[in-house]
Amino acid sequence: GEDVEQSLFLSVREGDSSVINCTYTDSSSTYLYWYKQEPGAGLQLLTYIFSNMDMKQDQRLTVLLNKKDKHLSLRIADTQTGDSAIYFCASGGGFQKLVFGTGTRLLVSP
Amino acid sequence: DAEITQSPRHKITETGRQVTLACHQTWNHNNMFWYRQDLGHGLRLIHYSYGVQDTNKGEVSDGYSVSRSNTEDLPLTLESAASSQTSVYFCASSDGGGDPTDTQYFGPGTRLTVL
Numbered sequence: 693g694e695d696v697e698q699s700l701f702l703s704v705r706e707g708d709s710s711v712i713n714c715t716y717t718d719s720s721s722t723y724l725y726w727y728k729q730e731p732g733a734g735l736q737l738l739t740y741i742f743s744n745m746d747m748k749q750d751q752r753l754t755v756l757l758n759k760k761d762k763h764l765s766l767r768i769a770d771t772q773t774g775d776s777a778i779y780f781c782a783s784g785g786g787f788q789k790l791v792f793g794t795g796t797r798l799l800v801s802p
Numbered sequence: 803d804a805e806i807t808q809s810p811r812h813k814i815t816e817t818g819r820q821v822t823l824a825c826h827q828t829w830n831h832n833n834m835f836w837y838r839q840d841l842g843h844g845l846r847l848i849h850y851s852y853g854v855q856d857t858n859k860g861e862v863s864d865g866y867s868v869s870r871s872n873t874e875d876l877p878l879t880l881e882s883a884a885s886s887q888t889s890v891y892f893c894a895s896s897d898g899g900g901d902p903t904d905t906q907y908f909g910p911g912t913r914l915t916v917l
Contacts, residue, residue, distance in 0.1 A: 696844070698844075700842075732910070732911075733910055733911070734806075734892055734894070734908030734909050734910050734911055735845070735892070735894075735906075735908045736908070737905045737906065780844060780845065789847070789850070790847075790906065791847075792837075792844040792845040792846075793844050794842060794843060794844040795844050
């Protein structure tokens, strides 16, 4: 079945850029998503990219998609301590059946 | 404000007992989902529903059941709880209609421990 892989942990200093990577296997995925989970809370949608796009920018967030390599990345510019959380990528298509990655725990130190 | 709630937030039970986790949303969303979150596995889909009286099995449905008798609620039942079902359970809902840009809204989660 569909598989979505992420590295488990990333540590950065406040003010640096963070890059969280994800690989997926289903080339038919229509959309790819990034969710953020803060401690003790559910997931919140951060951003998404349509599969025929290469890049999407939304304020401090930049999503890059390499469809050939099935590689997705999330770049957070000027990372703040409030960005510390678990970040999930997910792939999916119609009718919202999402397949989630394992999550990357981002730790931002002052 | 519209919201999605889960209860209880924490539950400890014993092996073999039946447990029901509640999920209630006030957005009038058609789609509702149950996931479990385990270290190293991310979120895995247990069951989902596209509307009243509709239920479907997800990736890890064995040992779980759901029923959808109204739009607002999708309770998840563990028929005979097993230690392997110790996990954090998340309910989510979305508007539906098959548009992939519809956001899934997640509840706060229920931490279930099976002893």
